[in-house]
Amino acid sequence: MHAESQASSQVNAQNNRLLSSLDSDVYQRLASKLELTTMTRGEIICPPGSKLTHAFFPVSGIISLLHMLEDGATGESAVIGNEGMLGVAIFAGGYTMTIEATVQNEGYAYRLPAEVLMDEFNRSASMRDLLLKYTQALLAQTSQTAICNRHHAVQQQLCRRLLLTMDRLPGNELHMTQEQIASTLGVRREGISEAAGRLQLAGLISYKRGRITILDRDLLEEYACECYQVVKDECERLERIPAPPRKHLPYSTERRRRIRPPPPGNH
Amino acid sequence: MHAESQASSQVNAQNNRLLSSLDSDVYQRLASKLELTTMTRGEIICPPGSKLTHAFFPVSGIISLLHMLEDGATGESAVIGNEGMLGVAIFAGGYTMTIEATVQNEGYAYRLPAEVLMDEFNRSASMRDLLLKYTQALLAQTSQTAICNRHHAVQQQLCRRLLLTMDRLPGNELHMTQEQIASTLGVRREGISEAAGRLQLAGLISYKRGRITILDRDLLEEYACECYQVVKDECERLERIPAPPRKHLPYSTERRRRIRPPPPGNH
DNA sequence: CGAATTATGTGAGTAAACGCACATACCAAT
DNA sequence: ATTGGTATGTGCGTTTACTCACATAATTCG
Numbered sequence: 001m002h003a004e005s006q007a008s009s010q011v012n013a014q015n016n017r018l019l020s021s022l023d024s025d026v027y028q029r030l031a032s033k034l035e036l037t038t039m040t041r042g043e044i045i046c047p048p049g050s051k052l053t054h055a056f057f058p059v060s061g062i063i064s065l066l067h068m069l070e071d072g073a074t075g076e077s078a079v080i081g082n083e084g085m086l087g088v089a090i091f092a093g094g095y096t097m098t099i100e101a102t103v104q105n106e107g108y109a110y111r112l113p114a115e116v117l118m119d120e121f122n123r124s125a126s127m128r129d130l131l132l133k134y135t136q137a138l139l140a141q142t143s144q145t146a147i148c149n150r151h152h153a154v155q156q157q158l159c160r161r162l163l164l165t166m167d168r169l170p171g172n173e174l175h176m177t178q179e180q181i182a183s184t185l186g187v188r189r190e191g192i193s194e195a196a197g198r199l200q201l202a203g204l205i206s207y208k209r210g211r212i213t214i215l216d217r218d219l220l221e222e223y224a225c226e227c228y229q230v231v232k233d234e235c236e237r238l239e240r241i242p243a244p245p246r247k248h249l250p251y252s253t254e255r256r257r258r259i260r261p262p263p264p265g266n267h
Numbered sequence: 268m269h270a271e272s273q274a275s276s277q278v279n280a281q282n283n284r285l286l287s288s289l290d291s292d293v294y295q296r297l298a299s300k301l302e303l304t305t306m307t308r309g310e311i312i313c314p315p316g317s318k319l320t321h322a323f324f325p326v327s328g329i330i331s332l333l334h335m336l337e338d339g340a341t342g343e344s345a346v347i348g349n350e351g352m353l354g355v356a357i358f359a360g361g362y363t364m365t366i367e368a369t370v371q372n373e374g375y376a377y378r379l380p381a382e383v384l385m386d387e388f389n390r391s392a393s394m395r396d397l398l399l400k401y402t403q404a405l406l407a408q409t410s411q412t413a414i415c416n417r418h419h420a421v422q423q424q425l426c427r428r429l430l431l432t433m434d435r436l437p438g439n440e441l442h443m444t445q446e447q448i449a450s451t452l453g454v455r456r457e458g459i460s461e462a463a464g465r466l467q468l469a470g471l472i473s474y475k476r477g478r479i480t481i482l483d484r485d486l487l488e489e490y491a492c493e494c495y496q497v498v499k500d501e502c503e504r505l506e507r508i509p510a511p512p513r514k515h516l517p518y519s520t521e522r523r524r525r526i527r528p529p530p531p532g533n534h
Numbered sequence: 535c536g537a538a539t540t541a542t543g544t545g546a547g548t549a550a551a552c553g554c555a556c557a558t559a560c561c562a563a564t
Numbered sequence: 565a566t567t568g569g570t571a572t573g574t575g576c577g578t579t580t581a582c583t584c585a586c587a588t589a590a591t592t593c594g
Binding site for chain 3 (some may be wrong): 565566567568569570571572573574575576577578579580581582583584585586587588589590591592593594
Binding site for chain 1 (some may be wrong): 392411
C-alpha cells in the first residue's frame with residue numbers, strides 16, 4: 001500500500017498536532033525534510049538501546065512505548081499518536097531509550113532526521129516550547145500509567161486503553177487483538193478476554209477477531225478509571241498555555257513572532 | 268535546626284550532581300540566586316496543580332513525586348535526590364504538575380526562583396543540555412516504575428525502593444516508617460511489614476521504629492527487581508554523554524537510509 | 535474443500551495482595 | 565511509672581489476577 005495513494009486526510013502533515021502547531025516559518029524550514037512513512041502493525045521502530053535516527057510524527061496510527069522485562073513480561077508506559085512525537089530522547093540528549101517503540105496501530109507518520117530536529121530545537125524558541133510541553137505531557141502520561149498499574153482493575157485499564165486509542169484514530173473501530181492489548185497492559189490474554197466479554201455484554205463495545213467497535217463512548221469513560229481523564233486534562237491544559245515571550249535567543253536570527261494559538265486540533 | 272550550623276558536606280551546593288556539573292560561568296551566575304532551604308519529612312513542597320515558584324536541587328534528603336487517586340490511594344512515580352532536581356515543569360512550560368512533590372527523607376536543598384532557572388535555560392546551552400538529560404533520566408525512572416508496579420512483587424519493590432533511597436543518602440541508615448514506604452509503593456502497610464520481616468530474617472536489613480539499617484547491600488540488590496539497575500544504568504549513561512558542541516551543526520549531508528520494516532514478529 | 539493457524543472462551547486450582555481486626559512493642563511526656 | 569500515641573506483628577477470610585489446560589470459532593492457505 002502506497003503512501004501517495006492515500007486520502008489526503010490521512011497523510012497531511014497538519015494532522016499531527018505538533019506539526020500543525022509550529023510557527024509557519026519553522027514549518028517552512030522543516031517541510032522539505034519531512035518524509036512520509038508507513039507504520040505497519042508490530043513494526044519495531046526503535047529497539048531499546050538503539051539510536052533514534054529520526055523523530056516520528058504520526059498522522060494516523062499509534063506508536064507504543066513498550067517495556068520488556070528479563071522474563072519476557074511486557075507493559076506499555078505511554079502511547080504516541082497524532083497528538084505527539086516519538087523522539088524526545090533526541091533533543092533531550094540521550095538519543096536512545098531503555099524501552100522499545102512499537103507500532104500498535106498501523107498508519108502513517110512523518111519522520112524528521114534527528115539532526116534536523118536537533119538543529120531546529122536549538123534555533124527556534126517556538127520549536128523548543130512546543131517540544132518541551134509535549135515532553136511534560138508524555139511525562140504526565142507515563143507517570144499516571146505507573147499509578148494506574150498499581151491500583152486499577154484490568155477492566156478499568158482496558159477501558160482507559162481503548163479510549164486512548166480511540167482519541168488517536170478516526171472512526172469508532174480499532175484493530176487490536178486481545179493478545180495485543182494484553183501485552184500493552186502487561187496482563188494475561190485471558191484477563192482481557194474476560195473483561196472485554198463483560199464490556200460487550202454491557203453494550204459498551206462489540207468485537208470480533210481483532211476488530212473492536214466502540215458502541216457507547218460515554219459509558220466507556222464511566223467504566224474507565226480516572227487516569228484517562230487526568231492525562232487528557234493535562235494535555236489539553238498544556239496545549240492551551242501560550243508560548244512565553246523569549247528574550248535570550250542566542251541562536252535565533254529570525255524575527256520573533258508570537259505564537260498564535262493554533263486552531264483546535266483536527267483529529 | 269539551622270542550615271548554617273550544618274556540616275559543610277551537607278549544605279554544599281556542589282553535593283547536588285546537577286549543580287556540580289554546571290559550567291563554571293553558568294554556576295557563577297546562579298550562585299547568588301541559590302538559596303539553601305531545609306526539607307522536613309512529610310513537607311509538601313508543591314501540591315498537585317499548584318505553580319512551582321522555585322526549582323529545588325536537593326543536596327541531602329529525598330523528594331518524592333507522589334500520586335493520589337480519588338479514593339485516596341497513593342503511589343510514587345519517581346524520587347528526586349542529590350542527583351536531580353524538582354522543577355522540570357518550569358522549563359517544560361507547564362509550571363504545574365498533576366502530582367504532588369513531597370519530602371520523604373528530610374535534608375537540605377538549594378532552591379532557585381523559577382524565572383532564574385527559565386532565564387538560564389534560555390541563555391545557556393550547557394544548562395539546557397544538563398536539564399534535558401535529567402529530564403530523560405526522570406522519564407526513564409517514571410517509565411520503569413510503571414512496569415515495575417505491574418509485574419514485581421512487593422518484596423522486590425521494597426528492595427528497589429530501599430536501594431534508591433540509599434543511593435541518595437549518606438551512611439547506611441535511613442529513616443522511614445513502614446507506613447511511609449507503603450504509601451510510596453502504593454501497597455498496604457501490612458505488606459511492607461511482612462516483606463521487611465523477611466528481609467530482616469534473611470539478614471539484609473535491620474530496623475526498628477522507622478530506622479532501617481542496610482546490612483548487606485549486595486544481597487539487597489539481588490533481592491531487588493531488575494528495575495533498580497535499569498534506571499541506574501540509564502542515569503549513568505546519560506551523565507557520561509558529553510555536552511554537544513554549541514554551534515548548531517550544518518544539516519547532515521549524509522545519505523538518509525530508509526527504515527527497513529522489521530519482520531512483524533512482535534513477541 | 536479440508537487443514538493449519540490464529541483468535542477467543544472457559545473452567546479449576548493457586549498465589550499474591552487486600553481489608554479488617556486486634557495484639558504487641560516502643561517511645562515520649564507528664 | 566503510668567499513660568497515650570505511634571509503629572509494628574499477625575492471623576483470617578476475601579478478592580483479583582495468575583497458571584494451566586483445553587475447547588471453540590474464525591480466518592487463511594494449500
